[in-house]
Amino acid sequence: MIHFIFAVLIVFSTQVQAETMRLAATTSFNNSGLSDVLLPAIRMDTGLDVQLLIVGTGQAIRLGEAGDVDAILVHSKTAEAAFVAAGFGTHRRNIMYNDFVIIGPRSDPAKISEAESAVGAIQLIFEARNSFVSRGDDSGTHKKELALWSAAVLDPRHFGPWYKAVGAGMGASLNSASGLNSYIMADRASWLNFGNKGALELLFSGDPMLFNQYAYIAVNPDKHNHVNIQAARRLEQWLLSARAKSIINNYKINGEACIYLQWHALALYYIKGLI
Amino acid sequence: MNEIWAGIQEAFWLIIILDSDLIEITVRSLKVSFTALVVASALALPFGTWLAIRRFRYRRVTIAALNALMGLPPVVVGLIVYLLLSRSGPFGVLGLLFTPTAMIVAQVIIITPLIASITHQAMRELWSEYHDLLISLNTSKRQRVAALIWDGRRTLMTAALAGFGRAIGEVGAIMIVGGNIDHATRVLTTAIALETGKGDFALALGLGFVLIALTLVVNLAIHALSRTEREGTW
Amino acid sequence: MVNYPISVSLNSVSVKRRGKSVLGPLSLDFKVDGFNIVLGPNGAGKTTFLKVLHGVERVSYGTVKWSIPDAKARQSQAYVFQSPIMLRRSVRQNLAYPLQLVGMDKAEITTRVVEWAQKIGLQDVLDFPAPRLSGGEQQKLALGRALIRTPQVLFLDEPCANLDGRSTREIEELLKNATQAGTHIIMTTHDLGQARRLAGRILFFLNGTLHEQGNASEFFITPSTSAARAFLNGDIIE
Ligand SMILES: Nc1ncnc2c1ncn2[C@@H]1O[C@H](COP(=O)(O)OP(=O)(O)OP(=O)(O)O)[C@@H](O)[C@H]1O
Ligand SMILES: [Mg+2]
Numbered sequence: 001m002i003h004f005i006f007a008v009l010i011v012f013s014t015q016v017q018a019e020t021m022r023l024a025a026t027t028s029f030n031n032s033g034l035s036d037v038l039l040p041a042i043r044m045d046t047g048l049d050v051q052l053l054i055v056g057t058g059q060a061i062r063l064g065e066a067g068d069v070d071a072i073l074v075h076s077k078t079a080e081a082a083f084v085a086a087g088f089g090t091h092r093r094n095i096m097y098n099d100f101v102i103i104g105p106r107s108d109p110a111k112i113s114e115a116e117s118a119v120g121a122i123q124l125i126f127e128a129r130n131s132f133v134s135r136g137d138d139s140g141t142h143k144k145e146l147a148l149w150s151a152a153v154l155d156p157r158h159f160g161p162w163y164k165a166v167g168a169g170m171g172a173s174l175n176s177a178s179g180l181n182s183y184i185m186a187d188r189a190s191w192l193n194f195g196n197k198g199a200l201e202l203l204f205s206g207d208p209m210l211f212n213q214y215a216y217i218a219v220n221p222d223k224h225n226h227v228n229i230q231a232a233r234r235l236e237q238w239l240l241s242a243r244a245k246s247i248i249n250n251y252k253i254n255g256e257a258c259i260y261l262q263w264h265a266l267a268l269y270y271i272k273g274l275i
Numbered sequence: 276m277n278e279i280w281a282g283i284q285e286a287f288w289l290i291i292i293l294d295s296d297l298i299e300i301t302v303r304s305l306k307v308s309f310t311a312l313v314v315a316s317a318l319a320l321p322f323g324t325w326l327a328i329r330r331f332r333y334r335r336v337t338i339a340a341l342n343a344l345m346g347l348p349p350v351v352v353g354l355i356v357y358l359l360l361s362r363s364g365p366f367g368v369l370g371l372l373f374t375p376t377a378m379i380v381a382q383v384i385i386i387t388p389l390i391a392s393i394t395h396q397a398m399r400e401l402w403s404e405y406h407d408l409l410i411s412l413n414t415s416k417r418q419r420v421a422a423l424i425w426d427g428r429r430t431l432m433t434a435a436l437a438g439f440g441r442a443i444g445e446v447g448a449i450m451i452v453g454g455n456i457d458h459a460t461r462v463l464t465t466a467i468a469l470e471t472g473k474g475d476f477a478l479a480l481g482l483g484f485v486l487i488a489l490t491l492v493v494n495l496a497i498h499a500l501s502r503t504e505r506e507g508t509w
Numbered sequence: 510m511v512n513y514p515i516s517v518s519l520n521s522v523s524v525k526r527r528g529k530s531v532l533g534p535l536s537l538d539f540k541v542d543g544f545n546i547v548l549g550p551n552g553a554g555k556t557t558f559l560k561v562l563h564g565v566e567r568v569s570y571g572t573v574k575w576s577i578p579d580a581k582a583r584q585s586q587a588y589v590f591q592s593p594i595m596l597r598r599s600v601r602q603n604l605a606y607p608l609q610l611v612g613m614d615k616a617e618i619t620t621r622v623v624e625w626a627q628k629i630g631l632q633d634v635l636d637f638p639a640p641r642l643s644g645g646e647q648q649k650l651a652l653g654r655a656l657i658r659t660p661q662v663l664f665l666d667e668p669c670a671n672l673d674g675r676s677t678r679e680i681e682e683l684l685k686n687a688t689q690a691g692t693h694i695i696m697t698t699h700d701l702g703q704a705r706r707l708a709g710r711i712l713f714f715l716n717g718t719l720h721e722q723g724n725a726s727e728f729f730i731t732p733s734t735s736a737a738r739a740f741l742n743g744d745i746i747e
Contacts, residue, residue, distance in 0.1 A: 022373065022456075031473055039457075053373065053454040054469075067362035068372050171472030178474070196474030224362060226370065401597075408594040410565045412607055413583045422606075426597040 021231035024053045024060035025073040026140055027170040028098075029214070032189025034251055041247055046234050056139030056169065064088055064217065067224030071232040075140035075214045089217035090229075095239050096214045096248055100144055101191055102204040103174075104130075104183040112183070118207035119152045126154055129162045131182040135173050136165025144212065145185045151209070174200075187212050192253035282480020289481050301485060304462040307375050307449075308442040311382035315442075316435045319387045323394025323434075324423060327402050338395065344388035349381075353448030356381045360452065373454040378462070381448040386438035393434035401427045429500050436497045440490055463489075515576055515661060515693060516540045517562060522571035524557055532557045532717045534571065541662055544688055546704045546725070547697040549714035550740065555697040556591055558714060559664045562695065563588050587655035591666040591697075593647040595639040600631055603639045603650055607658045621657060628683060629653040630676075644671040652680060656687055663687065665696035669703065681707060701741065705729055713737050 029035055030052065039050055053063065057074040064072045065088050073095065074080060080092050102112060102121055110128035115121035125132055134156065135142035149156050156163055166176045170190045177184035178198040186194075191202060216239060218232035238244055289297045326337065358364050360372040360380070371377045401423055409419050424431065446464035453460035455469060463486045470479035516539060523533030532554040547555045560566035561573060564583055575582040587607075596603050604622045613621075626632040629649040634642065639650060648671050655663060665684075669677045677700075684707065688694055698704055704711070708725035713732075721734045732738045739745070 027472070049458075051373065051454075051456040051459050053456060065363075067367070169472050171469075171474055175471065175474055194474045196476060226362065226368075405594065405596070407560075407565050407588075407590055408596070411563060411583070411586075411588040411590075412610055414610060418610060422596070 019047055019231070020049045020051055021071070021228045021235065022051045022053060022069040023071050023073060023235070024055055024063045024069040026057050026060060026075055026214075027054055028075070028141065028187040028190045028212075029073055030054045031170050031193055032098075032187070033193050033253060034189065034248070037247060037251060038244070041243065042235065042238060045241075045243060046238050048231055048235060048238075050235065054169075056135075056137045057143070058138030061088075064219050067219060067227060069219065070228045071216060071218045071235065073214055073216050075212050076143045077213065077215070079140075079143070080215050080217060084217060088220055088223055090220050092215045092217045093236055093240070094213060095216045098188050098212050098214075099205060100141065100185055100210040100212050101188050101202050102183065102185050103177065103191060103200050104203045105181045106199050106201045108201075108203055110183065113203045115204055118148055118204065118209045121204045122148050123152050123154075125183050126152070126159075129160065131162045131164065131180050133173055133177040133180065133182045133184040134163065134165045135170065136167045137169065139169075140212070141170060141185065141187060144210075148185070148209070189253065192256055278476045279480065281477040283484065285477040285481035286484035287481075289478075289485070297482070297485065299458070300461055300463055300466050300482070301489075303375065303460075304443055304464075304486075304489075307378050307462060308382060308439055311379045311386060311442050312435060312439045314379065315383045315387040315390055315438055318383075319390035319438075320394050320424070320431055320435075323391040324398045324420060326391070326395045327398035328419065328423070341388050341392050341395070345392050347385065347388070348447070349385050349445050350447035350451065352384050353381055353451035356384065356448065356452045372452065373456060373460060375453070375460055377452040378449040378460060381452045382442040382445060385445060385448060386442050389441060390434045390438040393437060394431060397427055397430035397434065398423055401430075433497050433500050436493055436500070440493045440497075443493070444486065444490055514540065514542070517573065517575045519561075520572045520574070522561060522568050522573060524554075524561060524566065525569040530717055532561065535719060536571075537719060541693045541695065543693060543709040544684075544707050545693070545695045545710045545712065546708040547695065547712045547714060548701075548704060548740065549697075549720075553714040554717040555714050556666055557717075558712075558719075559588070559666055559695060559697065563664050585661040586664065587658060587660035587662075588664040589648070589651045589655045589666060589668050591670070593644075593651040595642070595647055595650070597640055598638070599636050600626065600639050600642070600650060601635040604654055604657055607654060611658070625653045625657050630679065645673065645676060648672060649676065649680070652683070656683070656692075659690065660692055662693045662695065665694060667697055667699065669698065669700065677703070713740070715740075 025035065035052055039052065042048055042050055053060075053069060055063065057076045057079060060069075060072045060074050061079055061083050063069045064083060065086075072083075072089070080089075083089050084092050102118070104110070104112060104125075110124040110130045112121040112124045115124055134145055146156070156165070164176070164180070164182065166173050168176070170186060171194065173184060174186060174190065174194050175196055176182070178196050178200055181199055184200075188205070216236055218229060218236060219227045221227050221229040288294075326334065326341075356377060357372065359366050360369070360377050361367055362370075362372070371380070405422065405426075409422060414422070444464060446468055449460075449462060450465050450468060453462070453465065455461050455465040461469075463482055467479050467482045467486070470476075470482065518539070519535050519537045521533070522535045524531045535558075547558060549555050557566060561568055563586055564573065564579075565588065577585070596606060598606070601622055604625055605618050608618045608621060622635075623632070626635055629652060631642075631646060631650060631653070634646070639647070642650060648668055652665070652668055655665075669680055672680060681703065684694060684696075696707075705725070711723060711725050711728040712719055713721040713728070713734075715736055721728070721732065721737050723733075728737070729741065732741060
């Protein structure tokens with residue numbers, strides 16, 4: 001009986017091959033569709049079978065701390081710094097940027113498309129008390145949104161029912177916003193790749209405050225000696241390679257670029273006169 | 276309405292062209308849930324039968340506990356299995372988190388009480404029917420259990436299928452312990468959750484219809500079995 | 510089969526269920542020989558008495574001892590319950606089951622099953638599911654299944670309750686043959702005619718106690734208690 005159960009367990013556990021590594025990445029990395037392009041290229045170039053766990057930044061960091069993944073790809077600078085400082089990661093490496101955008105009903109009742117800045121835009125939403133969907137899941141996007149509110153000297157904890165913290169991933173939150181015809185903040189890639197836009201439209205973008213930086217951190221083998229640090233380093237090298245650069249920079253959704261390698265993003269914003 | 280129509284079309288096409296991802300995901304779903312079913316049945320069928328026959332001190336408490344376990348929310352099971360299998364948890368060294376094995380473990384925990392409970396009820400009924408005769412025929416314990424299991428096999432199969440139905444349709448727990456990793460732990464339910472998240476309702480619905488078709492087959496089987504049971508044709 | 514003398518002794522046996530006394534206290538040395546019929550009104554404790562003797566009903570107090578060791582006693586007995594218990598299997602498998610339990614070889618089982626199916630008149634429905642037989646057919650099957658192991662002692666709890674006149678006569682023939690072959694019978698019945706036809710000895714129960722016992726011939730002609738007299742007359746027993 002016991003033997004039987006073990007036999008069954010072994011059949012499945014042996015499926016995990018040597019050249020597999022686990023990467024916890026944020027929802028936006030996957031929802032953008034970029035991972036679908038990157039993972040096959042990684043397999044081809046490095047032989048690494050990257051198993052992607054799509055979670056919020058908060059959970060990604062917890063997975064790294066517990067040693068359940070070999071590396072993380074997240075976008076919340078303060079949380080990353082704390083992660084590395086506590087010794088859970090070897091070092092952080094900026095990989096790519098994209099930007100956050102504010103989405104809302106096409107009619108734009110709060111008139112945020114005329115706002116001067118991101119903070120101005122959310123102030124308009126606050127004044128109009130128009131319904132707003134928040135991720136509310138401790139993700140990088142959620143943290144960025146909270147940073148905007150606090151820059152506007154507003155505290156969402158005291159908002160009325162128009163402020164809806166749904167506690168879900170980017171896609172599910174966008175679905176809610178689409179259903180409620182609400183304002184919402186999202187990363188550009190997830191928005192472009194989202195299939196259920198309904199009456200929503202991109203209303204505001206371009207403020208440097210909305211930069212969204214992704215960093216790659218390998219989990220420190222000193223904390224968890226079982227992690228596949230070799231593979232994690234190889235992936236890091238690859239992400240910095242010319243080939244990765246060209247794949248990422250050429251990645252377009254519906255003909256629109258949405259995610260950029262670090263240098264490129266800065267250059268782009270520079271060209272647009274935003275910095 | 277449009278969305279549902281598009282979903283039906285999508286499902287139709289996925290099946291017609293034998294979409295390789297769809298097949299992979301469906302096969303994995305079946306494999307995981309079937310393995311969980313076999314393991315859970317191996318535990319629950321003898322246990323439920325034993326519970327029906329044996330009188331012991333904590334029998335009532337055990338039955339109450341079993342029924343309570345049956346109502347365990349799968350996400351809670353998922354969370355507990357996750358914490359146990361995490362590298363920093365007690366079974367971390369096994370490295371099972373985010374593998375199909377972890378999903379099997381979670382599903383076994385979810386469906387074992389269900390199967391055991393149905394088994395117990397069915398076996399208790401059969402045992403009270405057979406009790407006097409089997410005692411009168413001077414049967415050994417082993418012979419009694421054999422008679423009960425053999426003559427109750429249809430009900431037991433129904434119990435097992437009910438467990439399978441629950442396992443294959445479950446999403447909360449396996450999302451947590453499996454991680455929904457493409458080509459590794461993605462199954463029908465988690466794929467549906469993912470596609471819904473992307474707002475790709477057509478594909479999500481398409482996968483949903485495949486799942487519904489599977490559960491329908493399972494439930495038709497249950498129905499057929501319980502009908503033959505009632506009519507007593509064998 | 511040799512007619513072994515067999516006896517059972519009950520030592521202050523009582524059965525209580527839900528605080529109510531169902532049987533006894535009863536002390537009795539009982540030489541089981543030939544055809545014994547247990548009579549008494551509904552609820553008198555006849556079924557309980559038979560089950561206690563056979564050991565399928567546990568006693569609340571006292572002991573039941575057969576003249577052969579306990580382990581062998583039930584092995585050499587058979588019981589036909591008041592409401593027949595059918596295994597959820599075919600008629601054939603029901604008949605075969607007691608023989609399979611004692612590890613008889615397959616060919617022997619097959620011949621015996623066919624032989625007994627004929628004796629109880631169920632040879633045409635051998636592969637029919639037993640639980641779907643009529644009440645009377647079920648009783649016949651239960652009887653065949655009990656006799657197939659040629660028991661030393663056979664308990665019958667109203668075996669003819671659902672049978673028509675003809676079937677009753679056929680069954681009575683079977684039972685007579687069985688007693689001639691050495692099987693001792695303890696049977697309850699509400700059919701006084703049947704009791705007169707078959708009984709060697711009568712045990713008359715009333716309110717959970719053995720009220721009167723004796724040879725059938727004496728009991729039916731000169732019952733010694735007024736209750737037995739009233740029972741035989743079909744009067745209401747006070
Ligand atoms: N488990 C039980 N709990 C309570 N009462 C019981 C139980 N078993 C038997 N009795 C009662 O004991 C009494 C004797 O029952 P028993 O079946 O022995 O009667 P009987 O003489 O066989 O009657 P009948 O002629 O109707 O078959 C009845 O009043 C019955 O209700
Ligand atoms: Mg009775």
